[in-house]
Amino acid sequence: MTILLLIRHATNDWVKTGRLAGWTPGVHLNDEGRAQAQALGERLATVPLDAVYSSPLERAFETAQAVAAPHDLKIQIHEGIGEVQYGEWNGRSLRELAKKPLWRSVQIHPSGTRFPGGETIGEMQARVVAALGEIRSAHAQGVVAAVAHADVVKAAVAFCVGVPLDMFQRLVISPASLTVVGFSPFGPRLLRLNDTGDLKIEHPRVGKPRRRKRRLKTGRLLGPRRR
Numbered sequence: 001m002t003i004l005l006l007i008r009h010a011t012n013d014w015v016k017t018g019r020l021a022g023w024t025p026g027v028h029l030n031d032e033g034r035a036q037a038q039a040l041g042e043r044l045a046t047v048p049l050d051a052v053y054s055s056p057l058e059r060a061f062e063t064a065q066a067v068a069a070p071h072d073l074k075i076q077i078h079e080g081i082g083e084v085q086y087g088e089w090n091g092r093s094l095r096e097l098a099k100k101p102l103w104r105s106v107q108i109h110p111s112g113t114r115f116p117g118g119e120t121i122g123e124m125q126a127r128v129v130a131a132l133g134e135i136r137s138a139h140a141q142g143v144v145a146a147v148a149h150a151d152v153v154k155a156a157v158a159f160c161v162g163v164p165l166d167m168f169q170r171l172v173i174s175p176a177s178l179t180v181v182g183f184s185p186f187g188p189r190l191l192r193l194n195d196t197g198d199l200k201i202e203h204p205r206v207g208k209p210r211r212r213k214r215r216l217k218t219g220r221l222l223g224p225r226r227r
Contacts, residue, residue: 001141001182001183001184002136002139002140002141002142002143002144002182002183003142003143003144003180003181003182003183003191004132004135004136004144004145004146004180004181004182004183005044005047005049005143005144005145005146005178005179005180006146006148006153006156006157006178006179006180006181007040007063007064007067007145007146007147007148007153007176007177007178007179008147008148008149008150008153008173008174008175008176008177009029009033009055009057009059009060009062009063009147009148009149009175009176010029010032010033010034010036010037010040010059010062010063010066010175010176011029011030011032011033011036011175011176012027012028012029012030012033012059013027013030014027015175018093018094018095019091019092019093019094020086020089020090020091020092020093020094020097021059021083021090021091022083022084022085022086022089022090022091023057023082023083023085023086023090024090024091025058026058027057027058027059028058028059028062029059029062029063033059033062033063033175033176034062034066036175036176037062037063037065037066037067037176038066039176039197040063040066040067040176040178040197041066041067041069041070042070043178043197044067044070044145044178045070045071047143048143049067049068049071049073049143049144049145050139050142050143050144051073051076051135051138051139051142051144051145052064052067052068052071052073052074052075052076052144052145052146052147053075053076053077053078053081053135053144053145053146053147054075054076054077054078054081054146054147054148055077055078055081055082055083055147055148055149055152056077056079056082057082057083057149060147060148060149061075061077061147063147063176064145064147067145067147068145078131078134078135078146079131080127080128080130080131080132080134081128081131081132081146081147081148081152082148082149082152083148083149083151083152084115084118084119084121084124084149084151084152085115085118085119085124086115086118087115087116087117087118087119088115088116088117088118089115089116089118102116107169108166109166110122110165110166110168110169111125111164111165111166121151121155121165121168122165124151124152124155125155125156125158125159125165128148128152128155128156128159129155129156129159132146132156136183150173151168153173153179154168154169154171154173155168156181157171157179157181157190157193158171160181160188160189160190161188161190171193171194172194173194174194174196176196177194177195177196178192178194178195178196178197179192179193179194179195180192180195
């Protein structure tokens with residue numbers, strides 16, 4: 001069996017700014033993210049890792065460094081586990097993008113909706129699954145860490161457990177979280193999902209419902225009815 005540790009990169013300043021980092025260069029871990037990565041590296045220090053792979057992007061590579069350091073492993077860059085190719089949407093404000101007609105299609109049918117100048121989520125999933133297949137083949141009996149991005153890990157998990165890709169955003173993958181998948185001759189098995197090492201439960205990010213104003217009907221008494 002090959003054990004894959006799928007890791008989302010740690011926190012950076014873009015996570016809370018409402019901007020789509022994508023393949024924007026120069027996005028590094030912030031102080032909080034470096035602390036998260038260090039803690040993750042310490043958690044995995046006793047795991048018998050055979051290799052550490054990383055997305056080409058800085059925030060993933062810096063997280064991978066903390067994971068690889070206790071094992072004295074060289075990080076192997078793999079383009080196939082890089083972030084979604086958002087094309088013209090790279091670096092844009094999510095609030096601004098939400099006003100575009102294409103945004104609704106991205107939310108409802110991400111598997112087949114193409115980002116302008118980029119790829120579809122379906123194409124991303126195909127390349128990620130192919131990349132993880134290459135990694136598994138190179139480490140048929142090993143334990144391997146692959147540091148990537150939230151949607152990349154979600155797409156991989158969706159494929160492994162048979163979740164329709166258009167539902168993959170129902171999965172939550174937090175910064176510096178650990179998701180473990182075991183691959184045997186009988187297929188993949190999800191062993192752990194979004195493990196951050198604590199029991200803190202965060203509400204998923206969803207749109208806030210609008211508060212409806214209560215209308216009072218004229219001529220109606222408030223309180224108990226009189227009979």
